Amino acid sequence: MKRGWLILTLTTGVVAAYLVLIATLWAIEAASMRSTTQNLSATLSSEQASVELLRVEVEGLTTDVQGNLNTITDLAHSRAVAQDNELLFTDVAFGSNECASEREELSTYIATRYMWVTSDIRAAQREIDAYCDDVHRFYVDLTSDEGGQ
């Protein structure tokens, strides 16, 4: 009878010790996992903050690059327009000079009109005036276009 109690006590003791050991190992594992989870959580927060900073920086850079592209487009457009205008104003300037020269020459004919047929001089004058009107209209259009830009 005494031996039976002893065996029962020892058996329960061994089983209890074994189970306590296993429970302790699981508790240690849980603590380790909790530590790992906390570390990962901290890493994730840090990485997310870093990514957010990067995102803001990238947005700023995108805006800058877009601004630069707009400036480049504007400058290229201005340059192209300026080059076109340079050619057009040069054309019209030479046209006006041609006009002035023709009229200066015409004035010589008018001053000596007794030597020429008046109707011929008038016809020449009309022709020169027509040409000069075209040149002047071109100049007016050009300056109003340039003002519009």
Add this chain to the structure above:
Amino acid sequence: MTFQPDGQPVWEPRPTPAAIEAEPEAASPPDHPRGRVTAIVLSTVFAGLALGSWFGIAAWRTEVESLRAEATDLGHQVAVVRANEESLNLEREILTEQKTQGLSWIDSLTTDTTPVLDRTTEIAAVAGRLDQCARDWENLVARYWVSSASALAPTKQELSARCDAAMDDLNRLVPEGWGY
């Protein structure tokens, strides 16, 4: 020990080994009640401890599995965020390069465009002067029909000089080989 009426002790016969073997229980000491109680108490305590540990193991195991799942999820999220960070870093590098190149182009274009704009402005001003010349000549020609050439000579001279000066400025501005 028992005694006879005369006071002499009564000697009982010594039990034989066979008798002793036949009754082993009689030879062993009686079971002590305190030892049994101790055994019961200890067994109960150990059983409670074992049961508690059993439930503890179940609880810890559940928690470990939950934490493991959480850690796996967090690890995945960290990997995604790091990939995102890498992608953003690459994008930043490209954008920084584009920005630098863009600023360089702006400098270059500004340097190239400014003289063109200045020259265009000057040519436009000269074109205006020559246009005025042509219109002044138109008025002068009209006066030639009604006035004498000698009376208009000073005006003609002044106008010619003004127009020649404008033409000189145009020739200075316009590249060689241009024009009529």
